[in-house]
Amino acid sequence: MWLEYEPRSSGVNCVKSLYLSLKGFTKEHPIVANALTELERGFAGMLAVTKENIIYPLDEAKPPAETLALRLERDTEISAEGYQLTADEYSLSLRAADESGLLYGVFHILRQIAIEKPLAELTLMSQPDIKLRMLNHWDNLDGSIERGYSGRSFFFAQNKVLPYERMTDYARFAASVGINAVAINNVNVKDAATRLITPEYYSEVRQIAAIFAAYGIRLFLSLNFAASLELGGPQSADPFAEEVINWWQKQIAETYAAIPDLGGFLIKADSEGRPGPFTYGRTQADGANMLAKIVAPYGGLIIWRCFVYNCTQDWRDYQTDRARAGYDNFITTDGDYLDNVFLQIKNGPMDFQIREPISPLLGAMEKTNQILEVQIAQEYTGHQIDVCYLVPMWKEALDFVIGAGNDKVSDVVSGKTYANRGGIAAVANTGDDANWTGNDLAAANFYGFGRLSWSVNLTAADIVGEWIMMTLSRDEQVINAVSDILLHSRLTYEKYTTPLGIGWMVSPHSHYGPSVDGYEYSRWGTYHRADYLAIGVDRTSKGTGFSTQYREPHASIYENPATCPEDLLLFFHRLPYSYLMKNGKTLLQHFYDCHHEGVKEVEAMIAGWNGLAGQIDPAIHTRVAERFARQLDNAIEWRDQVNTYFYRKSGIEDRYGK
């Protein structure tokens, strides 16, 4: 990842020895110990300051030349997890109120060295914009990863917990970008995973919690809402049934006694076949509160996902609109939740497509804690074969102004609006592949998620530049070329797959590669409804009414094709192929052209990457080049299948005869 600590030019920071002092913190605290080890590693690797040249405690006399005096000090005035850095010519002070802040400050110093910037510039105060910064792993206990594209799980195999080394490395790099919560098992909790809360796994789970805690990360488990039925308890999961409540009380008490550090539970209920309160005629709030009340005495949180929709729709049914489901299922429960419940809402109303509007539920519930959920794992965005840098998409979600006021989604999830609490969570893209993320460039998404969650105002370009300097090179040509590839990659992917917000058209189940009608006659509610004249679903007030779930001015803007942002045109509207776009082309010609442009852009990305041969690590260069070759095949397949499909359907020729 980005913690390899290869040697850096000593020009900016000629430090030959380090004087370290620690005030108000103890070296023995696990987080402090990790922070100090990280400093040792970083200084040794990047600046060749070996352990013998690190001197504690600081001799108050002026240190010799080329020595950095680093003072680490507790300062209770600073907010939780935050830190303050103050630099002068030969000394640097890092102050924090808590151990996590100290660790984050250390990573900041190391980042500054890694990107070859002067330490003397480090005078700043930093605190996280979003308090809960979480990763969700969809790892199954058999070692498979649902929607995983970088090998197998490094948490589990064959229903056992794996050795801890890789988890420790993982905790290191997750903490280095500010992650402070991790759920390690798939939200689809089945089979052995249901038993993670039982004695069968206590000692291992406790160990993982301790490894994470030493990096300031709280461990969460995904929970099976119907666990009582599977673990020999009552044959019901009714949140109002006394026997069910008693069973959970006993179970949770035992789990917390064994794993006191547990942050809480993540729950997918009433969704895609998972059990939930609807089965018993109860609301989502009834289900969440039953558990929240039980975990509250242990300081636990209940993170309740809002991905609740009818996944057994009849494709002939034009009334049901999956896009509406999240809002319809939850909006009436605003105000019903206990304080330690957080609703986790996907960025879009459908499911992690390359372009969707922001979910209207985000920001709509004024009395409820909300977490924005995004997907780093590239399920619908190229499986980490295709390059698709997602930070610009997440920024769009965070920057979205939810209504006529100035409140953005980022204000909601950072708890600035409505005085509620919030967070951000992402489905992780890591596995046991040697490079962690399959495609080396996909690591930029992991890095970017963490950095953006800490500082929502960073730009995608800033973050990408940092990542390149920390991993590939400090050479300007490399930085520019790779930035160019990454920053355009999402638009490129969108062009050769499903532009204008239409989405889907993917191969069923795998979700890689085109299949225009793959889900058209299925139960999943993801239809494009193309016929020989028109395409799209009318989601305006005249259609399914989805657009009316937004606050103004969005509802009116989306309602009308003339004002609807063109990249979302086919999300909200059903339009004839002859519809005139702002660029003067017909909708269909635009669609044809996008696909051709997309392929051309992939070719350009490949040329850009090839131009870097010899300038970056050859192993990385070769690995990424191999992925690019597969991306080009994929892009060509998308272009040709989609364009042929619509040519056949409409009978309308491509203007250029392609």
Ligand code: GCV
């Ligand atoms: C974990 C999509 C994915 C599923 C995933 C689900 C979810 O439907 O295809 O694999 O299940 O989202 O977010 O729960």
